[in-house]
Amino acid sequence: MRTNILLTAMQHKGIMLIVFLEYFISGRGEADPTRPRALRCSGRACNPPVGNLATGRTPVTSTTCGQNSTELYCFYPEQRLLHHSSPGCGQPRCTKCNTNQPDNSHVPADMTDDVFANPISWWQSAQGVHREEIQLDFETEFYLTHVIAVFKSPRPAAMVLERSQDYGQTWRPYKYFSVNCTATFGLQDDLIEEGSMCTSRYSDAVPCTRGEVIYRALSPANKLEDPYSPEAQDLLKLTNLRLLLLKRQECPCHGSALVEKPQRFAHYAIYDLIIRGSCFCNGHAEECELANRTGVMENMVPGKCVCRHNTAGDHCEKCAPLFNDQPWKPGDGKTGAPNECRKCRCHNHAKSCHFDLSVWLASGKRSGGVCDSCQHNTEGHRCQRCKPGFYRDRAKPMSAPDACKPCACQPMGSANATFSSSWRCHPRTGFCYCKPGVAGPRCDRCLVGYWGFGEHGCRPCDCARDCDQRTGTCFNGYDSEPFFNIPIGGRIPDLVQTPINDSEEEWKWNDHEQGFSALRHPEKCVCKEKVLGSVSDFCQMKYAYVIKARILSAHDKGTHAEVVVKVKKVLKSGKVKIARSNRSIYPESWTNRGCTCPILNPGTDYLIAGQEDSRTGKLLVNMNSLVKPWKAYLGKQVTDILRTGCK
Numbered sequence: 001m002r003t004n005i006l007l008t009a010m011q012h013k014g015i016m017l018i019v020f021l022e023y024f025i026s027g028r029g030e031a032d033p034t035r036p037r038a039l040r041c042s043g044r045a046c047n048p049p050v051g052n053l054a055t056g057r058t059p060v061t062s063t064t065c066g067q068n069s070t071e072l073y074c075f076y077p078e079q080r081l082l083h084h085s086s087p088g089c090g091q092p093r094c095t096k097c098n099t100n101q102p103d104n105s106h107v108p109a110d111m112t113d114d115v116f117a118n119p120i121s122w123w124q125s126a127q128g129v130h131r132e133e134i135q136l137d138f139e140t141e142f143y144l145t146h147v148i149a150v151f152k153s154p155r156p157a158a159m160v161l162e163r164s165q166d167y168g169q170t171w172r173p174y175k176y177f178s179v180n181c182t183a184t185f186g187l188q189d190d191l192i193e194e195g196s197m198c199t200s201r202y203s204d205a206v207p208c209t210r211g212e213v214i215y216r217a218l219s220p221a222n223k224l225e226d227p228y229s230p231e232a233q234d235l236l237k238l239t240n241l242r243l244l245l246l247k248r249q250e251c252p253c254h255g256s257a258l259v260e261k262p263q264r265f266a267h268y269a270i271y272d273l274i275i276r277g278s279c280f281c282n283g284h285a286e287e288c289e290l291a292n293r294t295g296v297m298e299n300m301v302p303g304k305c306v307c308r309h310n311t312a313g314d315h316c317e318k319c320a321p322l323f324n325d326q327p328w329k330p331g332d333g334k335t336g337a338p339n340e341c342r343k344c345r346c347h348n349h350a351k352s353c354h355f356d357l358s359v360w361l362a363s364g365k366r367s368g369g370v371c372d373s374c375q376h377n378t379e380g381h382r383c384q385r386c387k388p389g390f391y392r393d394r395a396k397p398m399s400a401p402d403a404c405k406p407c408a409c410q411p412m413g414s415a416n417a418t419f420s421s422s423w424r425c426h427p428r429t430g431f432c433y434c435k436p437g438v439a440g441p442r443c444d445r446c447l448v449g450y451w452g453f454g455e456h457g458c459r460p461c462d463c464a465r466d467c468d469q470r471t472g473t474c475f476n477g478y479d480s481e482p483f484f485n486i487p488i489g490g491r492i493p494d495l496v497q498t499p500i501n502d503s504e505e506e507w508k509w510n511d512h513e514q515g516f517s518a519l520r521h522p523e524k525c526v527c528k529e530k531v532l533g534s535v536s537d538f539c540q541m542k543y544a545y546v547i548k549a550r551i552l553s554a555h556d557k558g559t560h561a562e563v564v565v566k567v568k569k570v571l572k573s574g575k576v577k578i579a580r581s582n583r584s585i586y587p588e589s590w591t592n593r594g595c596t597c598p599i600l601n602p603g604t605d606y607l608i609a610g611q612e613d614s615r616t617g618k619l620l621v622n623m624n625s626l627v628k629p630w631k632a633y634l635g636k637q638v639t640d641i642l643r644t645g646c647k
């Protein structure tokens, strides 16, 4: 019988209201019943279901009936009171309460138990109190849709519903309730002024039992287009809720049948406190789970969002660690836009990234992610290059964990003046940066024509060609010295043929070491060149050949360089026959920058005086060669020297 009455009452107001409001908060976009639940977040803003936030959470009250000892109290049975037309309230009933006796206890948890399973359980205050507080603390932030309190006692003549968004430190009112708003709170009654903070709708003493108090967070007066907007959050988000019951009132029939002491009726009692709402997920989740709670209760609304759209946090209030390429945004409840978080490109070398406003603005608001703690010896906003001291293994994709190999540089032969940090090598080739006169990918030996490997690099040989690398003694003949056709510095990277990987467009050398070849960019090479000094200096070099030649082209051959020239004049030749035709000459010396020395610019005529390798028939060019842009007077000068001077 009582269940039926309750259901009738609930259906009358509460349930209709619940259906209406939950439809509203769920967003119009979810009205599509054919859309499977699991797909609701796919490509659109979504939200978790609404439930009773009070379920499984116990309110705290100032007092409870029979807390310290048994109390006697009286009340009017409710059946008669439902019929407003029937006169009188009937005979009061009196009984006792004691929190230690299960049958007579009316503790705060009785307000939030199952409305349908326990329709007549209630909390009751101590006798005689006027001011009473009922507070419900949540372990995290929730979104409120509405509050329903079903009183057993007459409703208070004055009451305030408040919420806190900072775990109880500060409170703000949702609504004031009073039989006389202006007299009690100095506020206009919303029956007169729509949208006012105060209402007289729920403060009548009648009905003397099962009177409801209802608060709707989203009333027509404060309609919100986007439930995740800052305005909506300010209104709907809460961590604590409390009801301040400020003024008790008697059932008006009380005086007519006074047979008991009035104070036995002087208490507050509430059957049900229903707090509808959902966990708060910024439009990025459709499910929630329990956060930091052990006592799992059925039907309890959990507070931790199961985030989608690459978001994270209890409320999906931030992007997941590796998804901070754009600023975080809530889902848009109005347009349905999911506003997903975008993944940072970290080439598999970082577990997280952060959003950087300056990077974002510099990219024209396209990408602002900066990878955190690049692993695998990488660095850069996207972990897109090797750290100093490492070089890129071209055989591996940049995303490989071993894409960056440590530089293997000979410490004595390597230059560190330009790099303050550790020993470094060319980030693309692994070639080390050598001290003057030093060569080899690892800077572990002297250039051809240099000797005395040590702290200051190598010194030039004081002879026409090469000398003993340890003693500096000049080599006289060529028999003991095979042609050294492995270029000093090893293979020069052919950058034109190097495929440019999209993920590496940010390769930058902070030291301007552009990995160029002097064959293509001679202007970037610095070579110490021979000058045409005195006649005896020239003669002492015992050049095997002297020619005028135009440089036609230059080629990286991988293991060596070859320069094709057109011989225009032969001023002197040795054992190797030189005709006035096209032929190759072979630069022997390569700097650590990949430059050939001396510099030979294609298209230019040069006077070239150098040594030959009579066994292989190669004309050699090295640091001891005389290479000068051709001038007529220079040709004449050298011809004269050759004719008369060198005897």
Ligand SMILES: [Ca+2]
Pocket: 110, 111, 112, 113, 114, 115, 118, 119, 120, 121, 122, 271, 272
């Ligand atoms: Ca109850």
